[in-house]
Amino acid sequence: MTPLLGYLFIFSARVCDVSLSTVRTLMVVRGHRIQAAIIGFFEVIIYITALSQVVGKLGDPLNLLAYALGFATGNYAGSLLEEKLALGLTTVQVITQDPELSEKLRNRGFGVTMLQGMGKEGTRHVLVIYLARKSLPDLIDLIEREDESAFITVMDTKSAKGGYFKQAK
16 A cells, blocks of 8 residues: 555545544443444454554654544534434424514424513513424524524434424424
8 A cells, every 4th residue: 555545545534433432422421322332343443453553653754644634524524424413303392572483383293382481671571492403404494483582592402202392304
């Protein structure tokens, strides 16, 4: 293998194994143990293969550079990949003055619990919505179209039981 191909291999392998590591870690946190174990299996094979290329040629600093660049790029790529996969659940809390917003969201298929709150300037409606992370962009777009002054917070949800979740189309 030519040195250039070797550097490219090390870089690519690190991008792959660190991306897999990022996704695997988030899968563990979200309780997807079996998927995390499968990802971990492939991750470690790629990691050891890349590491063996570097350790076998420690005299070449470009191997270390390719290894480090692959690691850094893999972190970035892994976070993008996880964002695109949008696995798991999320909780969205919306504080609004619009009492009709909850019905508008329900009419679009979202399960909404509405609470009354008191803000600095009077009564507010607190909407709590649990949903699949894949549905989050649709929900945020809808809320912003209907009430541009709504205060929106998004929280990661590890698990939920019962209730109503919008069905994927």
